Amino acid sequence: MDIFERKPVNHAIHTSPSNDLRLVESAIPDIQPHECLIHVRATGICGSDVHFWKHGHIGDMVVTGDNGLGHESAGVVLKVGADVTKFKPGDRVALECGIPCSKPTCYFCRTGQYNACPDVVFFSTPPHHGTLRRYHAHPEAWLHHLPDNLSFEEGSLLEPLTVALAGIDRSGLRLADPIVICGAGPIGLVTLLAANAAGAEPIVITDLDEGRLAKAKELVPRVRPVKAALGEDAKGFAGRIVSELGQEAKLVMECTGVEASIHAGIYSARFGGSVFVIGVGKDMLTFPFMHLSSREIDLRFQYRYHDIYPKSISVAAAGLVDLKPLVSHRFQLEDGIKAFETASNPASKAIKVQIVDE
Structure with missing residues (x-):
């Protein structure tokens, strides 16, 4: 029929x-x-x-x-x-x-x-x-x-994976670079999988939700979760992130678009480090300008992607990302x-x- x-x-x-x-x-x-x-x-x-x-x-x-x-x-x-x-x-x-x-x-x-x-x-x-x-x-x-070994659901998930890989690609992430991922929602978790496959070490991931942090730990057992608290001072939260990471981050992948989370990510970055904002936020946000300037921290943004879909298919089909x-x-x-x-x-x-x- x-x-x-x-x-x-x-x-x-x-x-x-x-x-x-x-x-x-x-x-x-x-x-x-x-x-x-x-x-x-x-x-x-x-x-x-x-x-x-x-x-x-x-x-x-x-x-x-x-x-x-x-x-x-x-x-x-x-x-x-x-x-x-x-x-x-x-x-x-x-x-x-x-x-x-x-x-x-x-x-x-x-x-x-x-x-x-x-x-x-x-x-x-x-x-x-x-x-x-x-x-x-x-x-x-x-x-x-x-590919035959990928389901239709995995095929649909190639799109958020492509967003994450685009950010990873542009960030210049290298083997054993210390990284912080802000947010354990879908994009944060896909970014975690991509960073893990790229060899980032150590990795910290943050979120308000303990369940999502537990999911991150399930996906990548070596990740170090840090629970955020509503209303917490950004510098104080960044201090907890850096303490768990054991050093300041070379790269921060910000996957929430929330102003307080972006601030914490900025304060977690090392001199000369980078903060990539993938998350979608409000039309107008404020940033700690002089901290960024005096520490030569690059604040960058990711808008969709180009020429990444074939790479996403390859890493998923090869089992590098589940x-x-x-x-x-x-x-x-x-x-x-x-x-x-x-x-x-x-x-x-x-x-x-x-x-x-x-």
């Missing part, structure tokens, strides 16, 4: 400027000659999806109309366009969801920094619908073959609203919530 006969409705999860969340029925898309029609089999809920739902914007990216969510996805090719050469129906794929313009007149695309393309189509970022739907049309150039333990909850596509409620509720103790469609 044809899949469209079994599942004729293209369900999707949408939000709007009213900050609502809905399961909608959308049309099965027609594909262009350069596109493949994908049956999306697994999609992870990202913090940005929750942020667009709850707050309606991230920086200058504003929900102004009906907007589909989701950008951490993997699935199966159902149909291919006339110009497609790399894929055929039945191929298992991971979806890279930032589609740059690729025009020769675009400086950023021409120089390989396609994550900075001003005309990028990033699925789930307004006004572009996301991939949290049953059927999705995707350009061939931004699909990646998913993504499976990150999944804490699973829901069917039709239960997507429950999935979002779980992902956004601290009481659920969710790490990574997956929405699957068989």
Whole structure:
């Protein structure tokens, strides 16, 4: 029986400027000659999806109309366009969801920094619908073959792994570099896995939640967890971090975007060290400027990624990073609203919530 006969409705999860969340029925898309029609089999809920739902914007990216969510996805090719050469129906794929313009007149695309393309189509970022739907049309150039030894859930988790690897790549992390990871949420935990695979030593990870710190210890037994306390002085907290690390950090990977956490990370860094902020925070934050200046600490930021997906697939397929333990909850596509409620509720103790469609 044809899949469209079994599942004729293209369900999707949408939000709007009213900050609502809905399961909608959308049309099965027609594909262009350069596109493949994908049956999306697994999609992870990202913090940005929750942020667009709850707050309606991230920086200058504003929900102004009906907007589909989701950008951490993997699935199966159902149909291919006339110009497609790399894929055929039945191929298992991971979806890279930032589609740059690729025009020769675009400086950023021409120089390989396609994550900075001003005309990028990033699925789930307004006004572009996301991939949290049953059927999705995707350009061939931004699909990646998913190895047989990786599940669809692992394929969807390649996206946050790619974010972490992009930061690790740009940070210049070397074997036995001391590192602090601020935040043990999904990105923090994936960053921990990546730093562990890269040979960072020692590693400290921080969080307010003891359960997430326990998860970090389960994933990487040699990590040194430090529990944060609400309202604690940043310098005092940094002192506890440095004491547990045994030295000041060469590299701090800040995965929360919370101002107090960024401050603690800065105060934990050594002279000439680096603080990489991956987390998404408020539009305006303050930083200890003179401390950064007088200690030559580089404060850097990570915006998405470029040319990292193949590397993520390689390290996951080789077993250098095991993504499976990150999944804490699973829901069917039709239960997507429950999935979002779980992902956004601290009481659920969710790490990574997956929405699957068989």
